[in-house]
Amino acid sequence: MCGIVGILGREPVAMRLVESLKRLEYRGYDSAGVAVLEHGRLKRVRAAGKLRNLVERLAREELTSTIGIGHTRWATHGGPSEANAHPHIAGRVAIVHNGIIENFSELRDELRRRGVEPESDTDTEIVAHLINLELTEGGTPKEAVLNVLERLHGAFAFAIIFEGEENLMIGARRGSPLAVGHGEGEMMLGSDAIALAPFTSRITYLEDGDVVFLTREGFEILDEERRHVIRPIQFTQAASLLVDKGGYRHFMAKEIHEQPDVIGHTMAEYLDFAEGRVRIPDMPVDLAALDRLTITACGTAFYAGLVGKYWLEQLARLPVEVDIASEFRYREAPLSEGGLSLVISQSGETADTLAALRYCKSMGQKVVAVVNVPESTIARESDVILRTMAGPEIGVASTKAFTCQLVVLAAFAIAVARARGAISAERETELVRAMQQLPRLVVKTLEHENQVAEVAQELARAQDILYLGRGINFPLALEGALKFKEISYIHAEGYAAGELKHGPIALIDEHMPVVVIAPRDRLFDKTVSNMEEVRARGARIVLITDEEGASEHGAKAFETITVPAAEPFISPMLYAIPVQLLAYHAAVFLGTDVDQPRNLAKSVTVE
Numbered sequence: 216m217c218g219i220v221g222i223l224g225r226e227p228v229a230m231r232l233v234e235s236l237k238r239l240e241y242r243g244y245d246s247a248g249v250a251v252l253e254h255g256r257l258k259r260v261r262a263a264g265k266l267r268n269l270v271e272r273l274a275r276e277e278l279t280s281t282i283g284i285g286h287t288r289w290a291t292h293g294g295p296s297e298a299n300a301h302p303h304i305a306g307r308v309a310i311v312h313n314g315i316i317e318n319f320s321e322l323r324d325e326l327r328r329r330g331v332e333p334e335s336d337t338d339t340e341i342v343a344h345l346i347n348l349e350l351t352e353g354g355t356p357k358e359a360v361l362n363v364l365e366r367l368h369g370a371f372a373f374a375i376i377f378e379g380e381e382n383l384m385i386g387a388r389r390g391s392p393l394a395v396g397h398g399e400g401e402m403m404l405g406s407d408a409i410a411l412a413p414f415t416s417r418i419t420y421l422e423d424g425d426v427v428f429l430t431r432e433g434f435e436i437l438d439e440e441r442r443h444v445i446r447p448i449q450f451t452q453a454a455s456l457l458v459d460k461g462g463y464r465h466f467m468a469k470e471i472h473e474q475p476d477v478i479g480h481t482m483a484e485y486l487d488f489a490e491g492r493v494r495i496p497d498m499p500v501d502l503a504a505l506d507r508l509t510i511t512a513c514g515t516a517f518y519a520g521l522v523g524k525y526w527l528e529q530l531a532r533l534p535v536e537v538d539i540a541s542e543f544r545y546r547e548a549p550l551s552e553g554g555l556s557l558v559i560s561q562s563g564e565t566a567d568t569l570a571a572l573r574y575c576k577s578m579g580q581k582v583v584a585v586v587n588v589p590e591s592t593i594a595r596e597s598d599v600i601l602r603t604m605a606g607p608e609i610g611v612a613s614t615k616a617f618t619c620q621l622v623v624l625a626a627f628a629i630a631v632a633r634a635r636g637a638i639s640a641e642r643e644t645e646l647v648r649a650m651q652q653l654p655r656l657v658v659k660t661l662e663h664e665n666q667v668a669e670v671a672q673e674l675a676r677a678q679d680i681l682y683l684g685r686g687i688n689f690p691l692a693l694e695g696a697l698k699f700k701e702i703s704y705i706h707a708e709g710y711a712a713g714e715l716k717h718g719p720i721a722l723i724d725e726h727m728p729v730v731v732i733a734p735r736d737r738l739f740d741k742t743v744s745n746m747e748e749v750r751a752r753g754a755r756i757v758l759i760t761d762e763e764g765a766s767e768h769g770a771k772a773f774e775t776i777t778v779p780a781a782e783p784f785i786s787p788m789l790y791a792i793p794v795q796l797l798a799y800h801a802a803v804f805l806g807t808d809v810d811q812p813r814n815l816a817k818s819v820t821v822e
């Protein structure tokens with residue numbers, strides 16, 4: 216994971232690096248640091264913890280250098296201490312790194328044999344030493360970097376500067392993303408375009424295996440085979456992406472409340488309300504002839520994929536397998552050539568999802584990506600992008616990206632169903648009309664926030680919480696539990712309601728709250744029976760249902776949260792809202808770091 220930035224500029228860079236790092240904190244916040252060439256000498260300032268700790272330290276320094284690199288870290292090798300914070304320095308070399316060097320212990324042993332003892336536990340410092348050794352043996356910075364890159368296994372993006380080289384910065388990528396920014400008489404490197412947005416909107420995306428040599432006057436790229444290549448300069452809109460809390464206490468709250476809007480924007484991409492039709496981009500395969508679809512993703516995006524499976528199987532009669540990307544990538548699943556795979560990712564940079572995508576392509580499949588960041592690696596490597604219009608999601612716990620993923624998957628399922636003749640044009644129009652109600656219904660659901668906040672305070676006193684759902688609401692139970700545990704640090708588990716009596720019911724006693732997600736649909740009575748089973752064993756029930764469900768069975772629950780009645784097809788987008796609010800308000804009550812929960816990062820670019 217981690218975010219990296221480098222600026223080869225005309226004005227002092229230290230605070231400009233910080234400005235970029237603020238935009239990269241979503242990639243990790245275990246420590247941060249910068250290194251600059253101050254009067255020709257390498258000078259480094261680092262701090263464990265959040266970026267604000269680095270800012271405090273920098274306030275005590277007077278740095279005037281116009282060349283520097285910066286880093287915000289999500290710890291992989293070595294704990295989140297200052298000693299392990301980047302940049303790492305060895306002799307004349309300072310380096311920042313995003314990724315994992317897999318053969319690091321072998322290389323470290325070699326260094327020790329050569330009399331070099333690393334100061335930190337990181338894989339990155341090893342790379343700095345190897346490059347420095349090449350320099351001491353007479354190599355130029357370019358030669359040194361190229362030689363060392365040959366020896367590295369794993370994933371990386373680097374930005375490197377050298378003592379004695381005021382007009383040179385070297386970048387390299389394999390696996391992890393890296394972009395070059397073009398300013399007026401200055402050049403930059405960044406993990407993404409958003410990091411460079413304060414300074415430029417002209418970006419060159421490096422391809423896997425590329426190495427780039429920057430000077431203030433220009434740049435030169437060598438590809439994987441070390442041939443000179445020209446990569447295009449693109450204009451990005453990243454600069455216009457406003458990243459503020461808009462008056463909310465946390466990004467997560469803002470993002471939860473943005474859902475009526477962003478769901479509307481996403482629907483506008485895929486639904487033709489005037490005609491009552493779905494319109495998706497042309498697909499690279501014949502949807503009518505498909506015999507199955509593979510969906511891969513991680514975390515919340517995986518749960519969106521599980522909801523998509525219910526829609527695609529029920530509506531389009533298309534068999535769907537949904538897999539966790541980290542499992543799928545090594546499972547050697549047989550996939551038919553010419554078939555279709557779908558990957559889902561908010562960031563578009565999740566390492567396991569990207570690897571799954573590449574595996575599918577290697578098997579001759581076409582890949583459709585449901586992705587929120589159109590400039591991301593996953594977007595660029597897919598055959599077709601189905602973009603979610605959620606806008607930048609900053610809170611580490613995914614909320615609006617999830618509901619927008621659901622909107623896209625619902626539209627996709629309707630399109631596939633029509634292409635396969637599984638639904639009539641009239642049914643398509645009915646479903647589109649139902650989806651059209653979503654922004655209004657989400658607003659109505661959000662109106663119950665105060666009540667949900669009170670229930671959340673009750674849940675925040677528990678040690679463990681069970682979430683139950685059936686059918687299409689089962690993935691929501693999983694998502695509700697994930698959201699709760701990641702920001703409140705309270706153990707929560709999602710279960711298929713019918714599976715309870717096969718084991719987990721043994722956990723139930725009066726201390727275990729059970730959140731039951733049960734709209735009044737065709738499975739409602741079955742879920743209510745499961746609810747009775749846990750109630751009989753003393754569990755306190757929080758029932759999330761619609762008015763009809765509440766009037767029939769609300770009395771059995773300790774608390775009932777009502778969601779507006781809706782066509783069952785769209786219920787997942789609505790029931791996502793109370794589970795997000797429950798997690799959010801429990802975390803606020805407990806005083807945890809809601810937007811940046813411990814041990815997590817927004818974009819998981821390592822496997």
Ligand code: F6R
Binds near residue numbers: 514817
């Ligand atoms: C949970 C959460 C994560 C992400 C997962 C995939 O709230 O945000 O589980 O959903 O890391 O990330 P993307 O969608 O960026 O591939």
